[in-house]
Amino acid sequence: MSTHDLIVIGAGPAGMATASKAADLGLTVAVLDEQPRAGGQVYRDVDRVAALRGDILGADYTQGATLTAGLHHQAIEHVPGATVWAIEDGFRVSYTRAGRGAQIAADRILLATGALERPMPLPGWTLPGVMTAGAGQILLKQSGVLAKSAALVGCGPLLYLIAAQMVRAGTPPVAMIETQTRSDLIEAARHVGGALRGWPYMLKGLKMLAEITRAKVPRYPGATEIRIEGTDTAEAVSFVHRGRAHRIACRTVFLHHGVVPNTQAARSLGVSHRWHAGQSCFAPRLDVWGQSDVTGVFIAGDGAGIGGAKAAELAGRLAALKVAEESGRLSTDERDRQAAPLRSAHARELAARPFLDRAYPPFAGALAPEDATVICRCEEVTAGDIRGHARLGCLGPNQAKAFSRAGMGPCQGRYCGLTVTSLLAAANGTSHDETGYYRIRPPLKPVTLGELATLEHSAPDTAE
Amino acid sequence: METEYAIIGGGVVGLSVAWGLLKRGLTVTVLDGDDGSFRASRGNFGLVWVQSKGMNQPRYARWSQQSAAIWAEFAEELGHNTGQPVPLEQKGGYDLHFSEATLEATVAKYNDLKTKLDGDYPFEVLGHNALRKEEPQIGPKVVGAILHHQDGHANPLKLLKSLAADVRRMGGRVLTGKTVTDVTKPDGFRLACADGTTVGAGKVVLSAGLGAAALGPKLAFRAPVRPQRGQVLITEKLPKLINRPSLIARQVDEGGIQIGATNEEVGTDDRVTQPGLSGLAAEAIAAYPALARAQLVRSWGALRVLSPDGLPIYQESAEFPGAYLVTCHSGITLAAAHARLLPDWLEATKAAPDLEVFSETRFAVS
Amino acid sequence: MKPDSPFLDLETAPRVAVSIDGAPLELPEGANLAAALLAAGVTVFRHTPVSGAPRGPFCMMGACFDCLVDIDGFTRQACMIEVSQGLRIIRPRDLGADDVDA
Numbered sequence: 001m002s003t004h005d006l007i008v009i010g011a012g013p014a015g016m017a018t019a020s021k022a023a024d025l026g027l028t029v030a031v032l033d034e035q036p037r038a039g040g041q042v043y044r045d046v047d048r049v050a051a052l053r054g055d056i057l058g059a060d061y062t063q064g065a066t067l068t069a070g071l072h073h074q075a076i077e078h079v080p081g082a083t084v085w086a087i088e089d090g091f092r093v094s095y096t097r098a099g100r101g102a103q104i105a106a107d108r109i110l111l112a113t114g115a116l117e118r119p120m121p122l123p124g125w126t127l128p129g130v131m132t133a134g135a136g137q138i139l140l141k142q143s144g145v146l147a148k149s150a151a152l153v154g155c156g157p158l159l160y161l162i163a164a165q166m167v168r169a170g171t172p173p174v175a176m177i178e179t180q181t182r183s184d185l186i187e188a189a190r191h192v193g194g195a196l197r198g199w200p201y202m203l204k205g206l207k208m209l210a211e212i213t214r215a216k217v218p219r220y221p222g223a224t225e226i227r228i229e230g231t232d233t234a235e236a237v238s239f240v241h242r243g244r245a246h247r248i249a250c251r252t253v254f255l256h257h258g259v260v261p262n263t264q265a266a267r268s269l270g271v272s273h274r275w276h277a278g279q280s281c282f283a284p285r286l287d288v289w290g291q292s293d294v295t296g297v298f299i300a301g302d303g304a305g306i307g308g309a310k311a312a313e314l315a316g317r318l319a320a321l322k323v324a325e326e327s328g329r330l331s332t333d334e335r336d337r338q339a340a341p342l343r344s345a346h347a348r349e350l351a352a353r354p355f356l357d358r359a360y361p362p363f364a365g366a367l368a369p370e371d372a373t374v375i376c377r378c379e380e381v382t383a384g385d386i387r388g389h390a391r392l393g394c395l396g397p398n399q400a401k402a403f404s405r406a407g408m409g410p411c412q413g414r415y416c417g418l419t420v421t422s423l424l425a426a427a428n429g430t431s432h433d434e435t436g437y438y439r440i441r442p443p444l445k446p447v448t449l450g451e452l453a454t455l456e457h458s459a460p461d462t463a464e
Numbered sequence: 465m466e467t468e469y470a471i472i473g474g475g476v477v478g479l480s481v482a483w484g485l486l487k488r489g490l491t492v493t494v495l496d497g498d499d500g501s502f503r504a505s506r507g508n509f510g511l512v513w514v515q516s517k518g519m520n521q522p523r524y525a526r527w528s529q530q531s532a533a534i535w536a537e538f539a540e541e542l543g544h545n546t547g548q549p550v551p552l553e554q555k556g557g558y559d560l561h562f563s564e565a566t567l568e569a570t571v572a573k574y575n576d577l578k579t580k581l582d583g584d585y586p587f588e589v590l591g592h593n594a595l596r597k598e599e600p601q602i603g604p605k606v607v608g609a610i611l612h613h614q615d616g617h618a619n620p621l622k623l624l625k626s627l628a629a630d631v632r633r634m635g636g637r638v639l640t641g642k643t644v645t646d647v648t649k650p651d652g653f654r655l656a657c658a659d660g661t662t663v664g665a666g667k668v669v670l671s672a673g674l675g676a677a678a679l680g681p682k683l684a685f686r687a688p689v690r691p692q693r694g695q696v697l698i699t700e701k702l703p704k705l706i707n708r709p710s711l712i713a714r715q716v717d718e719g720g721i722q723i724g725a726t727n728e729e730v731g732t733d734d735r736v737t738q739p740g741l742s743g744l745a746a747e748a749i750a751a752y753p754a755l756a757r758a759q760l761v762r763s764w765g766a767l768r769v770l771s772p773d774g775l776p777i778y779q780e781s782a783e784f785p786g787a788y789l790v791t792c793h794s795g796i797t798l799a800a801a802h803a804r805l806l807p808d809w810l811e812a813t814k815a816a817p818d819l820e821v822f823s824e825t826r827f828a829v830s
Numbered sequence: 831m832k833p834d835s836p837f838l839d840l841e842t843a844p845r846v847a848v849s850i851d852g853a854p855l856e857l858p859e860g861a862n863l864a865a866a867l868l869a870a871g872v873t874v875f876r877h878t879p880v881s882g883a884p885r886g887p888f889c890m891m892g893a894c895f896d897c898l899v900d901i902d903g904f905t906r907q908a909c910m911i912e913v914s915q916g917l918r919i920i921r922p923r924d925l926g927a928d929d930v931d932a
Contacts, residue, residue: 034892034910036912041891052840052841053840083892083910086738086741088737088738092738094738099904103738116889116893117889126883126885126896127884128873128874128875128884128885128886129836129873129886130888131886131887131888131889131890132888132889132890134889134890134891135887135888135889135890135891138865138890138891139837139865139868139890142862142865143839143841143861143862143865143866143869144839144840144841145837145838145839145840145841145865145868145869146837146838146839146840147836147837147838148835148836148837148838149836169840171838232873232874232884233873233874233884233886251836252836252837262893377885377888377894377896378895379880380878380880380881380883389625392625392628392629392632393474393496393628393632393638393640394499395498395499395640395641396498396499396500397499398499398500398506399499399506402503402506402621402624402625403621403624403625403628405621405718408761408762409761409895410700410759410761410895410898411893411894411895412761412762414893414894415888415889415893415894435499436499436500441735441736441762441763441764441765442736442738442741442763443741443760443761443762443763445892446700446759446760446761446895446905447759447760448756448757448758448759448760448904449697449699449723449745449748449749449755449756449757449758449759449760450745450749450755450756450757452738452741452742452745452746452760453742453745453746453749453756454742455738455739455742456739456742457738457739457740457741457742457743457745457746700905701879701880718880719879757903757904759904759905
């Protein structure tokens with residue numbers, strides 16, 4: 001098993017920035033990433049794609065190439081195509097690459113596992129043709145595959161970004177069925193001071209909206225009672241807008257109402273998390289360097305709380321400074337001196353967040369779905385099932401999991417966990433923190449028994 | 465008195481006892497823990513199992529047989545009452561062997577036990593070829609198996625859910641999120657919880673699994689139970705691959721293959737480990753080579769509740785009559801006995817089963 | 831003949847022969863398999879083992895496990911695989927059903 005000073009999980013902006021900064025400071029680093037090429041989701045496949053579709057995707061995407069370049073450092077071992085399925089004390093990381101099991105070790109580990117789309121359980125959301133907006137963007141970025149007849153449903157900057165990119169590519173969305181309301185915007189105005197400090201983001205947002213408007217994409221803000229219709233695939237989205245029922249035919253639906261930290265790996269290590277009310281999600285408890293309450297475990301990027309790609313990059317560098325100092329490569333004075341400008345830049349990056357979080361809150365209809373709506377896609381468990389199990393005494397999601405099978409499927413609760421916690425909290429009259437979350441255990445991603453069996457083990461005792 | 469019976473522990477053991485008492489028209493309050501409690505009820509292997517039980521204590525073998533024999537009607541009744549079937553299959557189970565020597569040694573022990581049970585121990589030995597007819601996926605390393613016809617398996621989570629539903633339907637009061645911190649007997653029993661809740665009860669059943677170790681002494685029980693970790697694996701849902709369960713693997717009613725289990729003395733550490741998972745995977749593949757391609761989707765560590773000899777403890781407190789310790793490792797196998805037979809023992813009726821050999825006095829220092 | 835796809839494909843990589851449920855198909859070499867199948871007009875990737883409901887790609891980032899297909903006897907996420915010559919893709923069906931139409 002090879003050993004490094006630091007293992008970084010994930011080659012998105014946080015992971016790449018951490019690795020190159022740590023390597024510059026004299027540490028040996030291994031970067032394990034699931035994708036075949038570096039970039040994470042935001043800069044997915046940027047080295048190959050920037051030249052092909054940079055005009056459609058914009059400079060915010062093509063700039064990712066400077067980060068991927070940073071991985072070409074002799075102290076960095078970049079392991080692409082590596083699916084991590086267990087992280088144990090020590091730290092020993094078990095992963096699959098090209099169908100074979102492998103392990104790697106380090107004293108410190110940085111999790112840069114990024115974000116997931118916030119689950120958006122609506123009637124019909126499991127139909128083929130319904131995807132996340134992030135998926136739509138990945139299709140465009142990595143593969144150059146564009147939906148010819150897509151409705152965009154939900155809210156938030158990413159929805160406008162993908163709409164603008166679709167307009168530029170010549171396949172504008174058939175409609176934007178938006179869930180934010182006028183009162184959300186009024187409420188958000190209280191945070192406009194912070195937002196002004198983050199004015200470059202606001203300008204970009206306005207520019208995207210202008211592109212969408214120029215393309216005459218119909219917009220339906222404040223939509224409610226949204227459902228996706230279809231039998232074998234999505235055929236239409238129906239909803240109510242200003243008291244009137246609408247039905248818009250489409251073949252693809254892109255859902256989005258924000259992204260949330262992907263906490264699977266951190267939770268499997270026992271890192272404590274708490275509910276972030278402003279972002280309606282759980283986030284790990286971290287110090288100012290991104291260090292968790294489990295010694296040696298650092299977290300940077302959206303996995304630490306949603307901040308976006310630039311903030312992720314800065315947080316990654318800050319964590320690298322702390323790791324280098326702990327490893328004796330940097331004095332505390334030098335660490336702090338280098339950290340100061342990173343911290344102010346990080347604060348600037350986050351300035352617009354409270355405004356955006358308020359202006360585009362999660363869609364209430366998907367936070368508290370109707371009883372018949374499937375909330376666990378893997379095991380096909382409905383919201384009504386979970387509410388029923390609260391009546392059977394389930395105080396938390398682990399009990400509800402045992403009763404309902406929600407969270408038992410291959411996605412390990414990634415797309416039902418927050419919904420189950422929210423449903424139980426509402427039913428039991430408890431807070432999200434009191435209700436808790438699934439206990440995440442290996443395998444973080446499915447692994448074949450054949451691969452498991454090739455790793456070192458002791459003979460099990462089969463006595464019952 | 466608020467309730468005739470207070471049951472400390474809302475797992476399969478406590479709820480089975482509560483269910484049986486409620487059926488007799490008694491009033492019952494169950495005090496259950498929270499989402500983070502150690503719960504063998506949701507971590508177990510789901511066998512309704514007879515073979516290998518009580519090799520040194522025929523009464524335990526008999527008790528397991530008694531429970532297995534009435535399990536089907538118990539499951540049927542629960543399913544009928546709640547509208548949620550409790551899947552159960554009792555068409556026999558295997559003890560798989562990778563060596564002739566272990567197979568022969570086990571058969572010899574089974575024959576001894578069979579004599580002590582007056583011949584009521586229906587098993588047969590299958591050589592590799594005979595086994596292959598029953599289990600086409602069995603691997604070449606398996607030399608044979610003991611097929612015991614009283615064995616089977618159930619869906620333990622659906623059992624737990626149905627019990628939780630039916631206990632409530634019958635009027636049982638279930639208090640959740642409770643940690644019982646003290647039990648006193650000024651007159652009747654008085655139970656105090658960490659959150660300030662108190663419950664007055666005529667009788668108390670301590671069926672709190674590992675929690676009994678701390679609470680037992682307050683009722684003058686020794687309650688010598690310890691945790692033993694078992695790591696368990698479950699694969700993606702697969703087409704039918706395994707017909708009958710074994711201690712190595714079984715195919716659950718939802719389609720996944722459940723693989724178990726390690727036996728580890730690691731205190732209350734209930735994590736899984738890569739070496740543990742790998743060892744179980746290797747053994748399962750040796751038994752069923754096709755499993756090499758199956759994806760592991762979940763694994764967990766659960767803590768067995770073990771007495772020093774591994775057998776159940778049924779004990780009324782000498783100092784506090786009306787307080788009972790009920791604890792066992794095989795809560796699923798014994799669920800039917802606990803629901804249908806144990807109430808007679810608690811109520812000291814003429815039909816009470818003889819559970820003397822399960823008294824904790826057997827652990828007295830001599 | 832290529833079925834009518836809800837997607838437009840901007841890339842023109844050389845195509846290689848693969849098979850899906852035994853039928854031949856040509857996909858761009860090295861492309862993301864899930865994306866390539868969508869562009870080729872394949873919308874239903876599998877039927878679930880729980881209810882037999884149809885599913886297709888949802889997250890495209892390896893997190894949702896809805897694009898599962900069978901490749902050489904292994905269940906794999908189509909969105910995490912690159913297209914290569916001779917890939918044999920089988921779409922999983924309801925465990926109990928033999929005649930589900932995809």
